[in-house]
Amino acid sequence: MKLQKEESMQRRVSIFNMKGGTGKSTLAVNLAHALALKNQSVLLIDCDLQGNASSILGERTGPTLTDILTGNAQVSQAIYQARENFAVVPADRQLNTAANYIVSKGRKAYSVLHRAVQDLSQYDILLFDHSPSYSTVTEAALLASTELLIPCELAPYPIEGLLGMFNKLQDELDDHQLAIIGIVPFNVDLRYNMTHQYIEELQTTFKDKVTPLVRTDAAIPKAQAYRQTIFEYDAQSKAAQDIQKVVQHLFLGGMTNG
Numbered sequence: 001m002k003l004q005k006e007e008s009m010q011r012r013v014s015i016f017n018m019k020g021g022t023g024k025s026t027l028a029v030n031l032a033h034a035l036a037l038k039n040q041s042v043l044l045i046d047c048d049l050q051g052n053a054s055s056i057l058g059e060r061t062g063p064t065l066t067d068i069l070t071g072n073a074q075v076s077q078a079i080y081q082a083r084e085n086f087a088v089v090p091a092d093r094q095l096n097t098a099a100n101y102i103v104s105k106g107r108k109a110y111s112v113l114h115r116a117v118q119d120l121s122q123y124d125i126l127l128f129d130h131s132p133s134y135s136t137v138t139e140a141a142l143l144a145s146t147e148l149l150i151p152c153e154l155a156p157y158p159i160e161g162l163l164g165m166f167n168k169l170q171d172e173l174d175d176h177q178l179a180i181i182g183i184v185p186f187n188v189d190l191r192y193n194m195t196h197q198y199i200e201e202l203q204t205t206f207k208d209k210v211t212p213l214v215r216t217d218a219a220i221p222k223a224q225a226y227r228q229t230i231f232e233y234d235a236q237s238k239a240a241q242d243i244q245k246v247v248q249h250l251f252l253g254g255m256t257n258g
Ligand SMILES: Nc1ncnc2c1ncn2[C@@H]1O[C@H](COP(=O)(O)OP(=O)(O)OP(=O)(O)O)[C@@H](O)[C@H]1O
Pocket: 019, 020, 021, 022, 023, 024, 025, 026, 027, 048, 050, 052, 130, 131, 132, 186, 187, 188, 214, 215, 216, 217, 218, 220, 221, 224, 239
């Protein structure tokens, strides 16, 4: 039997960046599986109607996050086991109807997800994969989270984009506290000189919040094409090794390997 986790021990991490295509879903799925392989019990909640994180489940029917947010299903009815120790609440294309529903119902509807996750103490870690566009669903998921993890593309002006985003979050979330646990340089091509400059800029501004980086690796899109995690497709790949380092850095610092 697994001991119930103290609420305070459970990690609730939003994987967030309002820029599209920075590696949110890739990081979410592979972080989840890496943690699951280390015997952590993980629930990944897909908060993006594109459903990229949900695709690790393959074909399925049944309740989704939309149904939870609109009061048509309990969270337990929308949990699907993806792998051992790794469960998913999927999204679907109707998630924007849930966004409209939250707008129409107001304050109480924003906290539905926050209340729902109070009953999920069997999980060590909740991960939220976000859409690049900010909506009331984004906000509900951020209010259910306590920590923020940001995969960041190394492009011109990396600092300005992130600072602008943090300002927006502060404006939108009022007094809800979110600890930034890491900025992960993602899909990093070390062959370009500018890459090294961008990493230095990030480190100068965000200091130890900058985690180990994840290199560009063709194994990532290939794994996704097979609906596999990088650890299933090629556990020896560059990306698999890099993601392991991020996991170790952020979550397993105090644990021994294995
Ligand atoms: N390390 C990597 N190496 C190679 N390709 C990568 C890597 N990381 C991500 N990609 C590719 O980049 C694309 C965007 O990644 P992903 O879908 O994870 O980003 P996202 O932030 O979730 O996007 P969106 O904002 O649309 O939700 C995908 O096609 C993915 O295969």
